[in-house]
Structure formats: C-alpha cells, structure tokens
Amino acid sequence: MKRILAILSLLLTVGLAQAQSRGLPDFTELAEKQGPAVVNISTTQAVRGQSGAMPFPFDESDPAFELFKRFFPRVPGGGAIPREFDNKSLGSGFFISDDGYLLTNAHVVDGAEEVTVRLTDKREFKARIVGADKRTDVALLKIEASGLPFVKLGDPSRLKVGEWVVAIGSPFGFDNSLTAGVVSAKGRALPQENYVPFIQTDVAINPGNSGGPLFNLSGEVVGINSQIYSRSGGYMGLSFAIPIDVAMDIQQQLRASGKVSRGRIGVVIQEVSKELADSLGLARPMGAVVNAVERDGPAEKAGIEAGDVILRFDGKAVETSVDLPRMVAATRPGMRSVVQVWRKGKLRDIAVVVGQMADESQAAARPPRAGRAPERSANRLGLVVGELSAEQRRALRIDGGLVIEEVRGAAARAELRQGDIIIALIHRGSTTELKSAEQFNKLLAQLDRNANVTLLIRRGEMQTFVTVRGLNGN
Numbered sequence: 001m002k003r004i005l006a007i008l009s010l011l012l013t014v015g016l017a018q019a020q021s022r023g024l025p026d027f028t029e030l031a032e033k034q035g036p037a038v039v040n041i042s043t044t045q046a047v048r049g050q051s052g053a054m055p056f057p058f059d060e061s062d063p064a065f066e067l068f069k070r071f072f073p074r075v076p077g078g079g080a081i082p083r084e085f086d087n088k089s090l091g092s093g094f095f096i097s098d099d100g101y102l103l104t105n106a107h108v109v110d111g112a113e114e115v116t117v118r119l120t121d122k123r124e125f126k127a128r129i130v131g132a133d134k135r136t137d138v139a140l141l142k143i144e145a146s147g148l149p150f151v152k153l154g155d156p157s158r159l160k161v162g163e164w165v166v167a168i169g170s171p172f173g174f175d176n177s178l179t180a181g182v183v184s185a186k187g188r189a190l191p192q193e194n195y196v197p198f199i200q201t202d203v204a205i206n207p208g209n210s211g212g213p214l215f216n217l218s219g220e221v222v223g224i225n226s227q228i229y230s231r232s233g234g235y236m237g238l239s240f241a242i243p244i245d246v247a248m249d250i251q252q253q254l255r256a257s258g259k260v261s262r263g264r265i266g267v268v269i270q271e272v273s274k275e276l277a278d279s280l281g282l283a284r285p286m287g288a289v290v291n292a293v294e295r296d297g298p299a300e301k302a303g304i305e306a307g308d309v310i311l312r313f314d315g316k317a318v319e320t321s322v323d324l325p326r327m328v329a330a331t332r333p334g335m336r337s338v339v340q341v342w343r344k345g346k347l348r349d350i351a352v353v354v355g356q357m358a359d360e361s362q363a364a365a366r367p368p369r370a371g372r373a374p375e376r377s378a379n380r381l382g383l384v385v386g387e388l389s390a391e392q393r394r395a396l397r398i399d400g401g402l403v404i405e406e407v408r409g410a411a412a413r414a415e416l417r418q419g420d421i422i423i424a425l426i427h428r429g430s431t432t433e434l435k436s437a438e439q440f441n442k443l444l445a446q447l448d449r450n451a452n453v454t455l456l457i458r459r460g461e462m463q464t465f466v467t468v469r470g471l472n473g474n
Contacts, residue, residue, distance in 0.1 A: 025164050030219050031178050036120045036149040038212060040170040041091045041104055041127075041141075043112035092169035092212030093117065093141065094221065095150040096251070100125075100143040103247055104211030105226055106132040109139050117143050120176055131254030135195050135262075136242060137226050138250040139211075151213060154220025156199060156243035159183050167203045167225050167239075169212025179204040181239075188240065190227075194325035195262075198240040199223045205239040214241040223247075249330075263331035263354035265304070265339075266297025268395045270419045270460070271321045272309060280309060281345045287311040288321035290341075291460045294395040302352040304341065306460070311347070312340035328354065358391060380444040381453065381468050382408035385422065385437050398423065400435040401458070416466055421458040426465070427451065 091108030095101065102117070109115055115127040125143035132139035159165075166180045181203035188198040199214065205225050214223035223241030230236045253260045269288040277285040287309040293300045304310075310318055313327045314337045331337055333356040341348050378384050384406035393399065404420045424433045425443055434440050447453065454467045 025180070025217055027166055027178060027180055030166060030215060030217070031168070034151060034213075034215060034219050035168055035176050035178075037151045038092060038094045038120070038168045038176060039102065040118040040173070040175050041093045041108055041211065042088050042116045042118070043091075043109055044088055044114040044116070045111050090170055090173050090208045091210040092208065092225075094168075094213040095148050096153070096248075098146060098148045098150050100145045100148060101130075101251075101255075102127075102141050102143070103224060103251060104139050104141060105224065106134050106137045106139040108211045109141070110134070115141060117141070118175070119148075131258040131260075133250050133254065133260045135260070136246060136250050137196075138224065138242060138247045138254075140251045140254045151215075151221045152219060153244055153248065154216050154218065154222040156186075156222045156245055159186060159199065159216065159222055161185060164217050165199075165201055165203060165222065166215045166217075167201075167205060167209060167212055168215070169205075169209035169225065171204075171206035171208040173208055184238075189320075189322035190229075190240065194322065195329050196226075196242050196246060197326065198226075199243055201239045201241065202237045203239050204235050206235050261333055262329040262357040263333050263335070264297075264357040265299045265302075265328055265352050265354060266294030266395060267299045267304065267310075268292040268294075268392060269310070269321050269324060280342065282309065282342060286320075287318050287342065288324045289460070292395050292397070294391075295397070297395070298352050298355040302339070302350050304339065304350055304352070305343070308341040308343050310339055310341055312338075314338060329357065333357075378406065378408050379437075379441045380447070383416065383422075384408075385440060387437055388421070396421065396458070398458070400433055402434050402437060402440060416455075416457070416468070417459070419459075422455050423458055424456040426454040426456065431456075 091104055093102045093104035093108070096103055109129055109132060112129070115129060117125045117127045119125075125145060127141040127143045130140040130142050161183050163183045164180060165183055166178060168176060168178050171177050171179075181201050183199060184202055185200040186197070188200045190196075190198060199222065201214070203214070203225075205228050209225050210227075212225050213221040214225055216222050221244050223243055224247050225239065225241050227240050228235060229238040229240070250260055268291045270291055272280075272282065272285045272287050272289050274285050276289065277283075280289075290299075290304060290306050290308045290310065292306055293304055310324060312318060313324060314331065316327055318324050318327070331354045333354055335354050337352050337354055339350045339352050341350060383404055385402040386405050388396070388398075388401055388403055392403075393401065398421075400423070402422045404416060404418055404422065407416050407418060422434055422440070424431050425440065426432075427443075427447065432443060444453070452467055452469050454465055457464050457466050
C-alpha cells in the first residue's frame with residue numbers, strides 16, 4: 001500500500017512539473033489590473049400594470065408561498081397590483097477612457113429610463129446613453145467623472161483558435177467575477193446576425209455578463225461578451241463576443257452623431273453550394289449568389305442581375321455569403337464601389353453607388369441576451385421559420401412568405417433547405433398564402449399527424465412545390 005501511495009505521489013509531482021513547464025496561465029495579475037475598469041450596470045424602467053385585486057394562488061402553508069410573496073407582495077388596502085413598478089436588470093460594461101465613456105451591450109440598456117453604473121470601489125453614478133446600435137448590440141454610455149481606470153484595446157485579428165481568453169463581469173449580479181476559456185472559432189456567423197463576425201469561446205457566460213469585456217492574456221480587450229447558444233437556457237460552452245474593433249467603430253459613430261450609418265446595395269443573396277458552383281463553372285464554392293435584385297435599388301441601377309455571383313467587393317474577396325453584408329454595411333452611403341461578379345462563365349467589374357440602409361427602427365428584433373438562448377423551436381413539419389423584413393419582401397416582390405432558418409425531421413427528408421422561402425401551404429385542394437410564423441403554425445396544428453402537406457417554395461428565381469409526408473407531434 002505504501003508503495004502504491006509513493007508511486008501516486010511521484011506521478012502527481014511529475015504531472016505538476018509538466019503542467020508548470022507548459023506554462024498554464026495565471027490570471028491573478030490580469031484580474032488585479034483590469035478588474036477595476038469593469039463595472040456593474042443596472043437599469044430601471046417603469047412598467048405599467050393593471051389595477052385590481054390579485055389573490056395569492058398559494059396557501060401560507062405551501063412552500064411556494066414565500067417565493068411568490070417576494071415577487072408579488074400584498075398591497076395594503078385590498079391587494080391591488082400597483083399601476084407602475086420599477087423593473088431592474090443587470091449587466092456589465094467597461095471604461096474605454098478615463099473621462100467616463102464606457103461600452104456595454106445595447107440590449108442591456110434597451111428601454112431604460114435610468115441607468116446606474118457601480119464601480120468596484122462601490123461608487124455609483126447615473127449614466128447617460130450616448131447611443132445604442134441594435135444591429136451590432138453595442139451601446140455607448142457616459143458618466144460624469146474623471147481619472148477613471150480604463151482598459152487597453154487589443155487586436156482581434158491576431159487572436160488564434162485555442163488561445164486563452166478571460167471574461168470579467170457580473171453574472172447574476174456577482175460583481176467582478178472572472179471566468180476563463182479558449183477561443184473556439186473566429187469570424188463566426190450566427191442566424192440573422194449579418195454585421196458581426198463573432199468570436200466564439202468556451203468561456204462561461206451567464207445573465208449579467210452581457211456587455212462585459214473579453215481579455216487576451218496580455219490584458220487587452222478583444223471583444224464584448226454578447227450572447228450564448230444553449231438548449232437549456234444556461235451556459236453550455238458556446239459563448240459569442242463582438243470583436244472590439246467592430247465595437248469601437250460603432251462607438252465612434254455613436255459619439256459623433258448618436259446613430260450609425262450603413263451602406264446597402266439592394267440584393268437578396270445566398271450561399272454558393274458545391275453543386276451550384278459546379279453548374280456555374282466556378283472552380284470552388286465561393287462568393288454570394290444573387291437571388292433577387294431590388295427594383296430601382298443601387299444594384300439594379302448599376303446592372304447587377306439575379307444569378308450573378310459576387311466574388312469581390314471593393315477589392316476584398318467575398319469567400320462566403322455572410323461576408324458581403326458586413327462589407328457593404330461598413331461602406332459609407334454615397335461611396336462608389338466596384339463589385340466583381342461571375343456571370344455566364346466570365347468575370348465582370350460593375351461600379352455601384354452604395355445606398356443608405358433603412359433606419360434602425362425598421363430593423364429586425366435585437367440580438368438574444370447573454371445567458372438567454374435564442375428560441376429555436378421547430379414546428380410540426382420540423383421547420384424553424386422566420387418572417388421576412390419589409391425590405392426583403394420588396395426585393396423579392398412578394399407580399400408575405402416565410403424564410404426557412406433550420407430544417408429537421410420530415411422536412412429534411414423532403415429536401416427543404418435553409419434559405420428557402422415558403423410562399424403558401426396547400427392541403428386537400430385549399431391554398432393558403434403565408435403571412436406570419438404564427439399563422440403557419442396554427443394551420444399545422446389543425447392537421448392530423450399523418451397528413452401530407454404541400455408547400456409552394458421559392459428558391460432563388462425558381463418556384464417549386466415540395467410535399468412533406470407526415471407531421472411531427474400530435
């Protein structure tokens with residue numbers, strides 16, 4: 001027994017020595033130096049409720065009674081719910097200068113009537129929202145103070161997959177909590193996120209980490225922690241951060257004018273598959289194929305056509321379709337840009353005058369909050385669908401339609417694809433044009449489990465009928 005213990009002790013000593021020789025990271029200095037520049041952010045918003053008596057649903061002997069009472073206290077004089085109450089949310093942020101400018105996520109301060117910033121030394125300040133950009137989920141705040149600790153900015157392009165990174169924030173309100181992990185991927189595209197090449201990490205991110213900094217081991221901020229992907233609603237090893245160079249470009253525009261201007265050319269695009277590349281005579285799958293061109297938009301005026309494959313924009317290669325929206329959006333409206341397209345086996349250079357993207361109030365809903373996973377529930381056909389924006393409907397010249405965001409189960413066997421547009425549902429001779437996801441799901445809910453459903457699909461410039469045999473669920 002003693003011999004076994006001696007061997008185990010020797011192995012442990014050797015293991016520790018090897019770990020030290022490999023230089024496992026020590027985060028203590030980073031935490032001490034950078035922690036003071038990270039703040040806790042709380043917001044207050046007046047929420048209007050309905051008056052009237054509300055009985056407690058639990059008896060006082062029920063264990064749930066105390067929990068319910070904490071969130072819905074009895075109101076003297078009849079138990080009426082107050083017409084207004086304050087809703088507080090928690091997030092994180094960090095100073096980028098010593099005069100009180102700080103960055104956080106736009107969703108942290110969305111709808112806030114009052115924003116409070118708490119420093120590590122327990123001082124509290126009321127913050128002014130200089131501006132917020134929902135498309136990138138970046139917000140710039142300002143407090144009236146000077147001589148504040150602030151972060152040093154790094155270069156996200158120099159990050160390497162496998163490199164150690166550190167997040168500091170206030171998960172669940174626990175101020176200045178540090179978590180560590182590695183870079184899992186770079187330039188990650190997420191569904192309906194066209195303007196941010198996310199940094200993917202396995203750093204533990206939870207509610208309250210939103211808006212906090214992501215550091216490299218040199219103590220430089222390389223990103224802003226923004227959101228997670230999860231099936232449970234909690235952290236599962238998939239965290240995403242906005243590169244700091246993207247955030248700093250946004251904050252410069254917010255500081256200058258309080259809003260962000262983006263370019264647009266008016267095309268609907270999709271990924272170039274291997275099969276499509278072969279049919280078009282491309283050496284490999286690359287670029288973005290144009291499905292539709294907006295009538296009287298910048299692209300149509302320049303001569304870009306449906307079926308063109310955009311390979312370069314302003315001299316920069318468009319490797320995948322997700323690259324193009326970022327490049328165009330980063331171009332100042334009114335600029336003349338050269339677009340290289342592949343058309344009928346030949347390369348063409350076309351000059352386009354970039355237009356102005358619609359105001360943010362017309363944009364899609366804000367990105368999911370950190371620690372809150374996006375809703376990805378499939379309907380009875382096994383489809384996750386989304387509604388088209390007004391701009392997309394105009395470009396496609398249709399009144400309704402739903403875009404397929406994910407395909408599962410029976411729908412996958414029917415060869416439905418991500419990016420297909422569902423125009424109508426046909427069942428037993430009845431055709432219903434689709435206007436919303438809610439309408440579509442209600443129609444499916446009325447059908448028998450073994451029903452066969454035919455969908456009118458638009459794929460690029462073609463329309464076709466696809467039949468799905470059998471529904472998921474009851």
